Amino acid sequence: xxxxxxxxxxxxxxxxxxxxxxxxxxxxxxxxxxxxxxxxxxxxxxxxxxxxxxxxxxxxxxxxxxxxxxxxxxxxxxxxxxxxxxxxxxxxxxxxxxxxx
Numbered sequence: 001x002x003x004x005x006x007x008x009x010x011x012x013x014x015x016x017x018x019x020x021x022x023x024x025x026x027x028x029x030x031x032x033x034x035x036x037x038x039x040x041x042x043x044x045x046x047x048x049x050x051x052x053x054x055x056x057x058x059x060x061x062x063x064x065x066x067x068x069x070x071x072x073x074x075x076x077x078x079x080x081x082x083x084x085x086x087x088x089x090x091x092x093x094x095x096x097x098x099x100x101x
Contacts, residue, residue, distance in 0.1 A: 023076075023080045024073065024076045024077050024080050044068075044071070047099070056070060056071070
């Protein structure tokens, strides 16, 4: 990653709509509330490429965030972009498949 990448990236509020930002923030707040009050949460385990894993670790370290909170916000942002039908089509177009061992 280039050191100048931070300067060229747009802040969240200018790269997504205000309504989407609010929806994502509400989803994350609800999840944080559930975690803090020991409500039901789910553990997610998945395989990702080494490049994604390394970038996630670097981002988490640089900004003093947990990897799981980054993944949760990223998924909330993704889900806020549309309904399951549209997202499923988009994922397939981007190469998502069933993974089996």
